[in-house]
Amino acid sequence: MEDLQQLKDKILNYQLAGTKLGELGYTRILIQICGLAGNGKSSLINSFKHALYNKKFSMPASVAPPEHSQGGFTTVRNSYKLTDVITLVDNRGFGKSDSFEKEELYAQLANIQPLDKKVVWDRSYEERMKAVTSTSHNTNDLLVPIYVHSVENQIIEDDKGDMKTLLTTIHEITGFLPVIVLTKKLSGDADEMRLQFDKASAENIFAVENYTEKNNMKSPGKDRSFLTILSAVLDLVDFAANSVVPTLDTPEQEHLKRVQMLLTMACNNEVLRKKDKWMKENMPAKTQPTKEKKNLVSKIRAALKTHRLDN
Ligand SMILES: Nc1nc2c(ncn2[C@@H]2O[C@H](COP(=O)(O)OP(=O)(O)O)[C@@H](O)[C@H]2O)c(=O)[nH]1
Ligand SMILES: [Mg+2]
Incomplete structure (x- = not known):
């Protein structure tokens, strides 16, 4: 049990002040929780809280399907303070994602969207540009991502390359x-x-069974599994704080880099979407032969056969 207390002490007493990152201006660690809808993000936040504090189980992060509306969609990035230094962010889960949904996920991870406010995202390039360029640097947050994936959710062969790209892009955005x-x-x-x-190419991979409404009996093994994840997050922060060659610039410079990255991404995706649209409109895909075509082919075949017999 001693190790459990040590893990709790490490998390509860973790400070950025006095470290290299503190000197650069970072004041808070924002643990950015992301992943597909329904894979257990909100439950993970509830589990972290349950494991760290000796309190009756509660579900501050509501475990509910994400909101959808027609046209645009509502995004709320709810935040939950874990300690004075660490805040957990429940980012909006994405579905089977198209390029607009991916951009939206990256905008959340880049901390471009405000915390705890409803934002309606229009699925248009122009609105995205406006949203990205109108955000000024407003936080001194260090963004550390956690990607949540349920083992029930098989990754099909075609999606494996996408998964690698997703993890690499999250790495590039957050550092x-x-x-x-x-x-x-x-x-x-x-x-x-x-x-x-x-x-x-993932390095830190943990398997857990979340504390949920139905199953929240505390056990040392389960507590340890959640505290170990938080400890691994802090080890990543330690690495960034102690690395001789700095991995991060000041919060302002990092924000600017992220804005540039998102604009490039939005622009490239728009070009691809336009190209796709043009191809669909101008170069109809090879389709199954129509009934008329099939009839015509059989008539020609029959005529040829007759012609051969005639001769
Ligand atoms: N058995 C089990 N159920 C879980 C686990 N994590 C989440 N759930 C359930 O899966 C559903 C979706 O979880 P939720 O946290 O809302 O997912 P989110 O959409 O990613 O936030 C809920 O019914 C949870 O109770 C887990 O580790 N084990
Ligand atoms: Mg949720």
Whole structure:
């Protein structure tokens, strides 16, 4: 049990002040929790709180399906203070993502969107440009990402390359390779899933069974699993704070880099979308032959046959 108390002390007493990152201007660690909708992000936040504090189980992060509206969609990035230095962010989960949804995820991870406010995102390039360029640097947050994925959620072969790109892009945006949390570990093959993320270049991979409304009986093993994840996040911060060659600039400079990255991404995606649209409109894909075509072909074949017999 001693190790549990040590882990708790490390998390509760963690400070940025007095470190290199503190000197650069960082005052808060924003643990950016992201992943597909329904994979256990909100439950993970509740589990972190339950493991760290000796309180009755509660669900500050509501475990509910994400909101959808027609046209644009509502985004709320709810934040939950864990300690004076660490805040957890429940980013809006994405569905089977198209390029607009990916951009939206990256904008959340880049901390471009405000915390705890409803934002309606219009799915248009112009609105995205406006949203990205109108945000001024407003925080001194260090962004450390956690990617949540349920072991129930098989990654099909075609999506494996996408997963690697996703993790690399999150790394580029935040400066940290995301910590992977595999949830619902008792509902599937966690070892197999771990291997898949390992192949996608992930380094810190943890499998957990979240504390949920139905199943929140505290146990040392479960507490340890959540505290170990938080400790790994802080090790990443330590690495950035102690590295001889600085991995991060000041919060202002990092913000500017992220804005530039998002604009480039939005622009490239818009070009691809326009190209796709043009191809669809001007170069109809090879389709199955129509009934008329099929009839014509059989008539020609029959005519040729007759012609051959005639001769
Ligand atoms: N058995 C089990 N259920 C979980 C686990 N994590 C989340 N859930 C359930 O999965 C559903 C979606 O979880 P939620 O946290 O809302 O996912 P989010 O959309 O990513 O925030 C809820 O019904 C949770 O109770 C887990 O580790 N094990
Ligand atoms: Mg949620």
